[in-house]
Amino acid sequence: MRKTLILVGLLAACSLAALGQGYDTMPADAHVIPIGVEGTVYEDMELGVRGGTLHIPNIEDPKAWNNHTAKETSTTWFTYRMHRGLMNLDHISGAVVPDFAKSYEISEDGLVITFHLREGINWSDGTPITADDVLFTFNDVITNEDVDCNARPGMILPDGTFPICEKVDDYTVTFTLSTIYRPILNQMTFSLMPKHKLAQYVHKLNPDVPAGTFNETWTLDMDLSELVGNGPWIVTDYQVNVSVTMERNPYYYGYDPAGTQLPYYDKIVSHIVANQDVSMLKFRNGEVDVYAMRPEDIPILLPEGPSKGFQVMVTDLAQYGTTWICPNLDIGLADGTDEEKRELYRNVEFREAIAHLLDKDTMVQNVLNGLGTAQWTGVSVPSPFYAGRDEYGGPTTENDAVWFEYDPALAASKLDALGVVDQDGDGWRDLPSGAPLTIEINANDNTIRIAYCLIIQDDLRAVGLNANFQVVDFNTLVNRLLGATGDIIQLGLTGGDEPNSGKNVYTSCGNLHAYRYSACEDPDEVDLRIDELMDLGANTFDLDEAFDYYKEYQILLAHQLGYIYLCQPTFLYTYYDYVGNAFMASPTSTPGGNNGLLTELCFDKRL
């Protein structure tokens, strides 16, 4: 018993030693986050106090501690909290902003990005962080073919090359691009890794170790006191299937305006649980402090919130991603059939009629149980480039949104005007030539998609369009979409902050330009302008200018009605009242979420 206690004491001492002692005073180059500062997106937040432990549920064990070889969020949940990059997403707005770089500048020709690093900042073990660590991470890890690194594909420029990363001095690095490409700034969020700890495992730097050694570095069985990072927390304890404990990095460079070093919490304990139901029950029991609830949890949690002291956030903020129907404007093109139907589908007036038949309110109420919001464009609502804002990263206003209101009478009159009327008296509208018009709507076996399609089918039928919904298996559905052999397909896409990442979907030669692949050979004026706007948005480093380009692109896209958007589930979250600043949880970041941004700004109000 006594030996065990001594061992525990020694381990604790080792852990403390590995984490170093911290700064004597706030470094001159600290990253001050304007918590509570008027006129910023942080103005509603409270300055916190240090101390306490945040308990968070997690449903999977991590697979390793190596951020750059991680392939799953169960690992990056921890590694993103241990490492920060030159840039990062703003905690609240989601905009890409300098992080470990205190600033950056771009050359007049747009081809050289110079990052100025924060000086006097240390790794969690007290070793200074310098430009050598940036070069090591980029040149020896990310772009090193010997390393199985997930960040590498994102670093490839449109012409297939990598930026060239060079050291100017200990605190200045440059990235030279072969072509102007602003989305590369998003990739500059790559996690910095400590050269003094990891260079020895990279074959090209240390030929004594076999190729691929880095891929097996920082695995779960390592001595955790060897873990070193520059993020707010460092993993200090891992109990398989039970918990992971992260402790404050004493050398983290984030501070609040009062000079308090972040994060506020001393520790995070991530409780590994069997599934989301267990997460929810542990939240109800007060064993964890925050929980990303699901719609089915709401009726249970809502009545308990006031008496147990937790908040149930039911918001109207859409989650990332898009959901749509896609009429195939190339229907029959490959085999020379359906010419008249294809002509009809290609007529935007017809697509407008379809858009007016989409009862998104009913979809939200009946399919998403009131927990959804209508969509009109291909950029996710949480993106700072979403055109429902007046400016880059501004609040959602929907001032420029393009809505086709549910209006069956208007849809019917548009169809009449197109000559799509019932000519043979069978109750169904026919093509202008008198040939029958049948519409097949497909989705895969997904309860939400099926429900959407049944509503759409009913509304199309109600105005005399002979629509039939059929479920097909997912692979068949995707093959029909990619092969342009479907009729109207209902599916969805994941989404992110940068519209240019949707280039493969929305530009005329994109491999997911599924509503009209023929646009690659035969683009119309709108296609050409969208292609141009996509490039213009990416080829400027002025975010406001990029926003304007992307706004025009989104408005054009909405009028083009290639993909016709439906609804997206809204953001739900719940947290105990004593978790300060948790009320700022959003699709961008939550206290318990994957990127960990908000976590460092939360604090224990009971202290």
Add this chain to the structure above:
Amino acid sequence: MKRNGLRALGLMSCAIVFVSLIGFAVDLYDIAANEEVPEISKAAGLNLVDDYISAYTAEELADLAANGATPGIRLAADRALFKLNDGLLALVVLDQDTLYAMAAAGDQDAAEAWVFNARASYKRPEVVEEAIATCQVETIEIALGELLGGSYGPGSPIGQKPKDELLRLVVGDSLGLRIAAATALTTYWIQEGRLAIPQVENAIRANSGVNPELALAHQGLLAYLYGEE
């Protein structure tokens, strides 16, 4: 050695209980032990759960839950024992047939667990209402009613009902709907924060044994108000 440690722990527990008793503006132990109206006794008992966990062994809690002198004592002991045994976490892992059988035998916690596991099928209030209308097991009907109460109450994105309608439902014919209305009313009243302890106690005295679910709604509010003292 182990027994001595336990005794020391027991003394410490007593001290903790004593200290916490001093802190109460209302004497919850006295209310739980001596109040004649069951809902008021239970409201006090619900605030003693953690104290009971500290003060009693599992065997003592089981005995108190079965043979405690008042509803408040029995409820406090029962909930303490439930919490000590991992609460719903221990039940939701059982299969639904087992839980249903336990619920049919009168186990309310099993019914809660059964509904918890099935709740994804009951996202829309009208579906829960339909299930209540055809429910053959009282414990499950009560659990479904509690679930429905979450949709009827404030902040619910679908199914929210105004208080006057809830006040009608809470004295209506359907047990499940009465429970749902009681659950929602408690939430409304807590959020409004208008009623004080004496008013709530009076409302309970007026309804206990007459309109049990209306008394239950007030019991939830009273438990909250006692906890805030």
